[in-house]
Amino acid sequence: MAFNIIVCAKQVPDTNVIKINPKTGTLIRDGVPSILNHDDANALEEALMIKDKFDDVHITVITMGPPQASDLLFECIAKGADEGILVSDRAVGGSDTWATSNTLEAAVRKWVKENGDYDLIFTGRQAIDGDTAQVGPQLAEKLGLPQVSYVEEFEISDDRKSVTVKRQLEDGYELIEVQLPCLLTTIKELNTPRYMKIAGIYGDKDIKTWNARDIEVDLTKVGLEASPTNVFRSFTPAPKEPGIKIKGDSEKELAKNLLINLKGKHVI
Incomplete structure (x- = not known):
């Protein structure tokens, strides 16, 4: 029986080139290239390192976004993931962190119905276009999973029943042992993401697209109108003297x- 890892990832605008509309205070996304979120790349890399160590590991990457977010899944599979799932539907567009975690929860539960139980879920700490660090912990709560955030070191036991992680704090760290299954959010100090493989780039891509009906999500709990939080204003801080x-x-x-x-x- 395979050891199943789910990685939740997000396609984000490259913040190195993004600008803010001075009149509306919103991000100008037109013409801005999209990339795999940095912390999510570390999450995927740690899953791939487990796959390097054991022969029966299966990695599924789930992302939520518009159709072009499938590019992220192609990249993840080219790096070594086994399959990608895109949750794309206008009904979930504009979701805040709470509504996004509701969508991801429904997607994970559909995956479980089709494939059986998962053993480990990785997410990045936060997305560079929002910096909330909320989706991973919210998803863990809704799935009823133990969670550890800000993971900077990771070790899995030989029997794959537990993991020991080092959790980064502002003034030190915590060393925590967690029984599987669990959810971990990762930071850049955890590892160095690998490049895509040539064989992966030109090989077959197992990518599925699910809509809101497919994952049977409650439409009153997703999307812009269901989101309890809204961005009031975005702005560039004034330069320091x-x-x-x-x-x-x-x-x-x-x-x-x-x-x-x-x-x-x-x-x-």
């Missing part, structure tokens, strides 16, 4: 000039 450069021909002179400057500002 330039810092003060302390000059000096030696370390002693630099230290002296720094003290003079601090005293002048009544800091010391």
